[in-house]
Amino acid sequence: MSDAxxxxxxxxxxxxxxxxxxxxxxxxxxxxxxxxxxLAPGPNPDTLVGYFKRPIVAGA
Structure with missing residues (x-):
């Protein structure tokens, strides 16, 4: 089975x-x-909360 x-x-x-x-x-x-x-509002007006993702690299 291929990785694809x-x-x-x-x-x-x-x-x-x-x-x-x-x-x-x-x-x-x-x-x-x-x-x-x-990006979502944070706990105060000067702060946002960022939600990030990245693929998991096999063997890393």
Missing amino acids: SQPTKWEYFVAPVLSHVAQQILNNFGADGWELVQ
């Missing part, structure tokens, strides 16, 4: 995103392979 027939397995990460440096934070996570799924 296997469903993608994901890992998830939840992190605070400060609005005044959001672009830098999101770029850093993206450089590490994390894809932003959603």
Whole structure:
């Protein structure tokens, strides 16, 4: 059976995103392979909560 027939397995990460440096934070996570799924309001007006995912690499 080839790997192409296997469903993608994901890992998830939840992190605070400060609005005044959001672009830098999101770029850093993206450089590490994390894809932003959603931004949600955080505990205060200057903070968002980012939900990220990336595929699990077999053997890593």
